Each structure stands twice: as structure tokens, then as C-alpha cells.
Amino acid sequence: MAQQGSVFSLTTPAVLIDEIIVDKNIARVQKYMDEAGLKARPHIKTHKIPEFAKKQLAAGAVGITCQKISEAQVFADAGINDILLTFNIIGEEKLEALKALHNQITLTVVADSTHTVDGLAKTFSAERPLRVMVECDTGGQRCGVQTPREATELAQYIAEQPSLKFVGLMTYPMPNTEDNVEAFFEQTAGLLKQAGLECEIFSTGGSPSLFSAERTTIANEYRAGTYIYNDRSLVRAGHCGFDDCAMHILTTVVSRPTESRAVLDAGSKALTSDLLGFTDFGYVVDYPEAVITGLSEEHAVVDLSACTKKPEIGEKIRIIPNHTCVVSNLMDNIYVHKGGEFDRKLDVAARGKVW
């Protein structure tokens, strides 16, 4: 694969990352976090690349967030020593891996049930207690205790375990629900105080409404992931413009079976079939009127009916994915460039680390 000069000479499909935009995105969000008095703890599931996590730390992040143990292990081995794992860890094998990780770095995990807490409590020891936060469902309707009272009871249960240390509350809210998070955390903080429990961290997150984070005045940590690359969903959310999207998938037109149809060499195995509420499969940068109407594993079918100018067979065109994080997990490598000039190829080191 040609690896110098313009990234347009790369063999496709290839994931291109513009480092100028990455650096700009990191700087913009870190500045906001600093001004809002929030500690940034970026979620690395978006890029899965230690070098990029180190950029985020160098900009001022206090640590990183990972979703899975095997993912966190990659970043710990790369020298990152403060990791929050936002997942309920269940099962002997995972608990053993968690213990090994805990011996290596400053590790914090979350729990939303006594089941999770019991597993953690029997795995760790009072000599080196594990830091545990209570995960709260503030409207996201995924994991999390349902009420401030339940949050307090679980915090008390954690605090009673000699091998664990209760350190705070964590939530992954729906975008634009800062007031819900504020109310849930405030009420829980009051109950924790009554129970005599100290709550060091109030952690919330998400990129779509990140620039409203200061509305959750009680929060002191913020976990954003997608903002480093941005994607079509974040353009729709008003977080950024297409020019702020660092990831493009470079593809080649391999067929023009009809006047209005083009077929690209990137299907669901490169673009993902993640719609995220869209009805098509990505934004075609070079032909904005083109619509990716369907994917098979290795082909994208593009409707060119609305295009005045149409691509030829062999032409390379760039796609901004609906959801950038899932694309990262599909690729062994990304091609880093600066404004189109190839710079280096990076391994997506934690790609496939999903347990």
C-alpha cells in the first residue's frame, strides 16, 4: 500500500484520521472542561489507540475511561496508570483479570447491584481496596440504580466491604438531560451525607450535549469519547460541523451499473451498519447529495439521483460514518494524515478487545 504523499493514493477501504482535526477537537473540549471546572476523563473506546489517549492526557485529562477490561489492559500496558472502567464486571475470569489490572494501575470500577459488589468484594482485599462508584440511571435506561435511595443503599453496601472503597456516582445520561443528572446527583449527595458517606466523584458524560456540561453543577468529572474524531451523529446533534470530523473512510467506486447507482468497496465491514437514527449509512463528503442506501458486507450501494456531477469507476471518495467508534473496532490500522498528506500508520491496539 503506497504510504507517502496524498492519502488519496492509499488502497481502499482505508480509515483516514486527520491529526490536525484530532488536535483541534481535543484542545477545544479540554478548554471547555477547564473553564467549566470539570476534570476530563476521556472515553477511549472511540479511538482504541494509546498514542491518542496520551495526547488527551497531555492536554489536561486526569485519566481515561475504558468500557472493557481487555481494552483497559492495552492502555495500562502502554503506561496509562489511572483508568475508570464503566462496566459491571461479572464472572470469575473477568474478576481475576480485574485483580491483575488493579495491581498495575489506579483502577476505579462501577457497580449497580449487590451481585456485582459481592463479586468485587470477594476478589479484592483490605490491603489494597478497589475503588468503586455507583452507576445511576438518570434517564439513559441502560445500566444503573433507579433512584437516589437505591444509589445510597448500594453506596452503603460498598462502604461496608473492607476490600472496597466507595468513591462516587457515575451516570451515562441521554443528551440534553443535564437537569435530570443534577437532580439525581443532588438528591443522592444529600442522602449520602445523612448516611455519613463521603462522595469524591460525580461523573457524567457523552459528547452530543457536552458543551452544556456546566449545567450539571454538582458534576466534577466528565467522560466524553466521540468528540476526538466527531462523526455524522455529532454534526446532527449540533456539537460540530463536517469540517470537524477527523475520520473519513476512503473508498473506491468499483461499479456504476446504472446512471443513478454507484457501488463502493466499503460495506458493513468498513462503515458499520450502525444507523444511529439515520436512514442511510454515512455522509459522502465528495458528493454530498449522494445517498448510501444499502450495505452488504463489502459493498455500499449509493443513489446518485440527486447529484449533478457523478463519480466515475475507479474514483476515490470519502465517507464520514454515522458512528465513528464502531468503525475503529473494525480496523487493524488507521492512516494518520495532516490535511491530506500521509504521516503514519497506527495500529488500533485495542481493536477487538471487547470482553
Ligand SMILES: Cc1ncc(COP(=O)(O)O)c(C=O)c1O
Ligand atoms: C459509560 C460511558 N461513558 C461515556 C461515554 C462517551 O460517550 P460519547 O462517545 O458520546 O462521548 C460512553 C459512550 O458510549 C459510555 O458508554
